Amino acid sequence: TGMFTYDPGFLATASCESAITYIDGDKGQLLYRGYPIEQLAENCDFMDVSYLILNGELPDDKQKQDFDSLVTHHTMVHEQLQLFMRGFRRDAHPMAVLTGLVGALSAFYHDSTDITNPRHREISAIRLIAKMPTLVAMAYKYNQGQPYIYPRNDLSYTGNFLRMMFATPCEDYQVNEVVERALDRIFILHADHEQNASTSTVRLCGSSGTNPFAAIAAGVACLWGPAHGGANEACLQMLEQLQAEGGVAKVGEFMEKVKDKSSGVRLMGFGHRVYKNYDPRAKLMQATCKEVLTALGLENDPLFKLAMELERIALEDPYFVDRKLYPNVDFYSGIVQRAIGIPTPLFTAIFALARTVGWIAQWDEMLSDPEYKIGRPRQLYTGSAVRDIKR
Numbered sequence: 583t584g585m586f587t588y589d590p591g592f593l594a595t596a597s598c599e600s601a602i603t604y605i606d607g608d609k610g611q612l613l614y615r616g617y618p619i620e621q622l623a624e625n626c627d628f629m630d631v632s633y634l635i636l637n638g639e640l641p642d643d644k645q646k647q648d649f650d651s652l653v654t655h656h657t658m659v660h661e662q663l664q665l666f667m668r669g670f671r672r673d674a675h676p677m678a679v680l681t682g683l684v685g686a687l688s689a690f691y692h693d694s695t696d697i698t699n700p701r702h703r704e705i706s707a708i709r710l711i712a713k714m715p716t717l718v719a720m721a722y723k724y725n726q727g728q729p730y731i732y733p734r735n736d737l738s739y740t741g742n743f744l745r746m747m748f749a750t751p752c753e754d755y756q757v758n759e760v761v762e763r764a765l766d767r768i769f770i771l772h773a774d775h776e777q778n779a780s781t782s783t784v785r786l787c788g789s790s791g792t793n794p795f796a797a798i799a800a801g802v803a804c805l806w807g808p809a810h811g812g813a814n815e816a817c818l819q820m821l822e823q824l825q826a827e828g829g830v831a832k833v834g835e836f837m838e839k840v841k842d843k844s845s846g847v848r849l850m851g852f853g854h855r856v857y858k859n860y861d862p863r864a865k866l867m868q869a870t871c872k873e874v875l876t877a878l879g880l881e882n883d884p885l886f887k888l889a890m891e892l893e894r895i896a897l898e899d900p901y902f903v904d905r906k907l908y909p910n911v912d913f914y915s916g917i918v919q920r921a922i923g924i925p926t927p928l929f930t931a932i933f934a935l936a937r938t939v940g941w942i943a944q945w946d947e948m949l950s951d952p953e954y955k956i957g958r959p960r961q962l963y964t965g966s967a968v969r970d971i972k973r
């Protein structure tokens with residue numbers, strides 16, 4: 583391969599050093615700043631985890647309170663963003679809207695352009711984390727044709743998001759604790775995942791010295807694809823379609839289609855580039871799924887039964903076993919979100935909301951390194967040799 587290492591898809595290339603997230607794909611282990619994801623999901627809320635990812639340590643009570651109030655203080659977005667929203671078709675995909683809105687934030691915060699100043703970087707991080715729920719809820723309300731609901735500062739991060747989504751001016755929304763806890767857990771499980779495609783995008787984009795809102799907008803755009811964050815939406819669509827075609831009785835037939843490569847059908851929510859044993863987030867998500875469905879009286883949810891059946895068959899089938907394909911985080915997260923009342927097209931936007939913490943922490947980590955350089959991959963040229971125009 584001449585002068586360069588050729589590694590399409592980056593199967594064997596480390597692009598950076600990072601102290602944030604550790605994954606052991608063979609063990610099925612995920613750590614944020616050294617803490618196992620299981621312990622974080624059990625003992626912490628999303629604000630604890632955000633603080634941890636950004637600062638390297640879990641907050642004590644005072645630090646937590648200060649962080650909470652700092653984030654709360656920044657949840658409002660500029661009123662003019664409502665005019666920007668109006669330019670979108672009502673049926674626009676929320677990820678299209680979100681890519682635009684996040685990028686547009688850069689036009690409102692001129693201090694964010696000074697990325698060499700750690701104080702400015704920190705305030706941009708807080709603004710992004712604080713405003714994402716507001717923006718996602720705005721995208722939903724616009725699509726529904728309902729008035730926007732402003733953030734309320736006495737609610738938790740996740741409770742506030744639920745209220746901005748589901749309250750109306752005629753009727754307030756009572757936050758159900760089980761629902762709040764489940765969504766908060768979805769946020770925790772999606773908060774960071776080392777150098778995945780969207781995080782690498784944010785780093786590469788940010789390495790040019792661009793504004794953080796622009797870099798995060800690039801991450802949102804990357805996350806949208808069905809091989810990445812879009813998998814949760816694609817997974818639920820797959821389950822719904824299979825249910826409509828006969829449900830559990832048709833699982834065998836469907837699996838034959840998945841195993842036949844020429845069909846182009848993949849079992850969405852299965853497989854992972856790094857996890858080759860199991861995805862620890864999927865286990866936690868499955869448990870949350872059971873909890874939420876029970877609390878909401880939806881234990882007999884046919885899609886959950888269908889998902890369990892698909893998983894059962896796949897875990898015994900040599901096609902999946904040989905290729906080390908296991909359910910990933912997205913296999914059950916869609917069922918939880920659907921039970922909560924979140925419409926399918928919004929799933930990836932919720933993923934983006936949570937991943938913003940990881941993206942911005944990784945961006946900041948990169949810029950804090952005095953040795954950092956603009957990312958600039960090379961290529962193996964396969965085009966024509968030099969030639970002359972003959973006219």
Ligand code: CMC
Nearest residue numbers: 808809810811813848849850851852853854855905910912
């Ligand atoms: N269904 C059927 N076959 C699969 C699947 C699947 N979901 N995933 C991988 N395979 C097969 C694939 O065809 C290939 O077979 P062979 O070796 O015979 O050619 C083998 O398994 C390896 O797959 P790959 O595509 O080379 O693996 P990758 O590391 O490039 O892809 C992946 C990883 C996640 C893109 C892929 O497993 C996939 O497309 N899964 C479905 C989409 C999905 O659930 N994505 C969410 C990932 S987790 C959340 C996130 O990152 O956002």
